[in-house]
Amino acid sequence: MVLYNAYPSDPAMKPPPFEYIAAESVEHTLELMEEHGDGAKLLAGGQSLIPAMNFRVLQPTVLIDLNRIEDLEYIQHADDGALVVGAMTRQRDLEKSRDVERVAPLLYEAMPHIAHPQIRTRGTIGGSLAHADPAAELPAVSIAAGASMKASGPEGDRWIEAKDFFEGMFSTALGSDEMLVEVTFPAKTSRTGWRFEETSRRRGDYAMMGVAVEVELDDGGACKEARLVYLNAGDGPIEAEKAAAMLRGERPTPKLIAAAAAQAADHEIDPMGNVHASIDFQRHLARVQTERALVKAFDRAANSKA
Amino acid sequence: METHAITLTVNDQTYRGEVEPRMLLSDYLRHELGLTGTHVGCEHGVCGACTVLLDGQPVRSCLMFAVQAEGYELSTVEGLASSAEDLHPLQQAFWEAHGLQCGFCTPGFLMTLVPFLAENPQPTEREIREAISGNLCRCTGYQNIVAAALLAAEGMPE
Ligand SMILES: Cc1cc2nc3c(=O)[nH]c(=O)nc-3n(C[C@H](O)[C@H](O)[C@H](O)COP(=O)(O)OP(=O)(O)OC[C@H]3O[C@@H](n4cnc5c(N)ncnc54)[C@H](O)[C@@H]3O)c2cc1C
Ligand code: FES
Numbered sequence: 001m002v003l004y005n006a007y008p009s010d011p012a013m014k015p016p017p018f019e020y021i022a023a024e025s026v027e028h029t030l031e032l033m034e035e036h037g038d039g040a041k042l043l044a045g046g047q048s049l050i051p052a053m054n055f056r057v058l059q060p061t062v063l064i065d066l067n068r069i070e071d072l073e074y075i076q077h078a079d080d081g082a083l084v085v086g087a088m089t090r091q092r093d094l095e096k097s098r099d100v101e102r103v104a105p106l107l108y109e110a111m112p113h114i115a116h117p118q119i120r121t122r123g124t125i126g127g128s129l130a131h132a133d134p135a136a137e138l139p140a141v142s143i144a145a146g147a148s149m150k151a152s153g154p155e156g157d158r159w160i161e162a163k164d165f166f167e168g169m170f171s172t173a174l175g176s177d178e179m180l181v182e183v184t185f186p187a188k189t190s191r192t193g194w195r196f197e198e199t200s201r202r203r204g205d206y207a208m209m210g211v212a213v214e215v216e217l218d219d220g221g222a223c224k225e226a227r228l229v230y231l232n233a234g235d236g237p238i239e240a241e242k243a244a245a246m247l248r249g250e251r252p253t254p255k256l257i258a259a260a261a262a263q264a265a266d267h268e269i270d271p272m273g274n275v276h277a278s279i280d281f282q283r284h285l286a287r288v289q290t291e292r293a294l295v296k297a298f299d300r301a302a303n304s305k306a
Numbered sequence: 307m308e309t310h311a312i313t314l315t316v317n318d319q320t321y322r323g324e325v326e327p328r329m330l331l332s333d334y335l336r337h338e339l340g341l342t343g344t345h346v347g348c349e350h351g352v353c354g355a356c357t358v359l360l361d362g363q364p365v366r367s368c369l370m371f372a373v374q375a376e377g378y379e380l381s382t383v384e385g386l387a388s389s390a391e392d393l394h395p396l397q398q399a400f401w402e403a404h405g406l407q408c409g410f411c412t413p414g415f416l417m418t419l420v421p422f423l424a425e426n427p428q429p430t431e432r433e434i435r436e437a438i439s440g441n442l443c444r445c446t447g448y449q450n451i452v453a454a455a456l457l458a459a460e461g462m463p464e
């Protein structure tokens with residue numbers, strides 16, 4: 001037996017009115033974006049967009065729902081072993097994936113820090129990256145891991161390096177007629193080390209400070225490559241390039257690690273402070289986290305098995 | 307505003323209706339279907355009171371539009387117990403361990419812990435605390451909620 005609405009009513013509703021269209025494919029989405037222009041917004045997991053609509057901070061006139069496009073939800077491998085993830089892949093699926101753990105362990109380590117389990121079941125990797133919240137984990141992780149983003153637009157597809165993708169507070173290199181469709185994380189090698197560190201008031205809350213670190217050792221045990229990227233440390237993910245340069249070519253001694261951490265925390269990040277953490281405290285967290293993260297990452301690089 | 311016809315299943319009962327796109331799933335369950343067991347606290351994803359299962363997965367019903375639930379199977383707190391005398395084991399454990407006081411947050415905790423315990427029948431206390439990190443309780447205190455989850459896990463087949 002099918003029941004019809006038992007209590008048809010006209011309740012007060014929080015979000016503003018909008019037209020709803022479930023997109024069928026990437027091509028269909030691009031057509032809809034062109035047709036509806038600036039008033040339209042893409043709806044991925046909705047875990048950032050719908051709260052903003054409930055507050056009426058955002059009032060899109062059209063929502064283009066990506067949730068019915070099944071072929072944007074996948075975790076695969078490229079020929080070179082890289083991890084290739086569809087934009088609509090749920091955060092929860094990444095968190096549980098053995099492939100992610102093996103190929104992109106930095107991403108794997110960061111996943112449980114993103115919000116709460118019930119939010120990760122809906123929230124997507126593409127939504128978080130496109131949203132570009134400076135306090136979010138995934139933008140920092142994607143830069144530290146050397147990821148690249150695939151954008152689709154009316155002109156076709158193009159690839160954007162993660163380090164060029166973020167353009168400040170809630171802003172990315174995507175054009176207004178483009179969408180993010182895929183993210184690629186290069187496979188870790190036998191000399192890669194990684195660590196994600198963050199401090200939040202409560203598990204799942206946005207971090208007061210956090211850092212994503214990836215390093216690579218050469219055959220002689222010196223640091224060949226290092227990337228340190230901070231969240232909630234400025235108007236976007238902040239990469240500490242000078243600290244990384246201090247490490248490159250050198251053996252990672254405790255003294256060098258401490259100096260690099262101080263360089264990043266005192267000079268390169270630009271935290272804004274908030275009710276939970278003053279700027280000084282944020283810098284303190286960054287220094288302690290960086291030291292811990294580098295020690296762990298170099299240790300993993302020295303002992304990792306590919 | 308144009309409405310959309312939707313068909314969805316809640317606790318094995320199929321419902322059909324017309325919704326405005328902006329109707330939140332939480333409002334649809336409460337106001338249209340009269341299933342007021344799903345509570346609404348913050349309506350921006352923080353408190354967890356509105357947690358329901360969407361094809362078995364816990365989600366915030368305040369962060370989904372009803373129109374998006376077309377074709378899905380939902381479970382709400384109303385589906386847990388067959389009668390007041392025959393509570394779900396987790397509900398029974400909440401009863402016995404005093405896992406609720408006013409009860410406002412309880413449906414969200416239950417709908418978070420049911421799938422968690424199904425996936426992880428022998429959790430540690432720490433794992434339970436992490437599982438409920440997205441649910442706020444303003445009066446019981448979390449101790450007894452954790453105790454209730456541990457009690458329920460004891461009674462679960464391994
Ligand atoms: C209580 C709570 C706590 C949270 N805590 C954290 C946290 O600690 N860390 C964290 O990182 N996040 C946190 N989040 C946010 C969460 O991770 C979101 O899932 C994420 O920010 C957005 O992903 P989404 O799939 O939900 O995107 P949506 O909310 O659907 O979309 C976000 C934005 O991205 C755009 N967009 C989405 N997909 C695409 C695409 N493919 N191409 C182009 N544009 C696109 C949308 O138009 C929109 O502007 C939290 C959210 C809540 C409600
Ligand atoms: S009402 Fe949905 S999380 Fe608070």
Ligand code: FES
Pocket residue numbers: 405406407408409410411412442443444445446
């Ligand atoms: S029992 Fe009252 S809010 Fe949790």
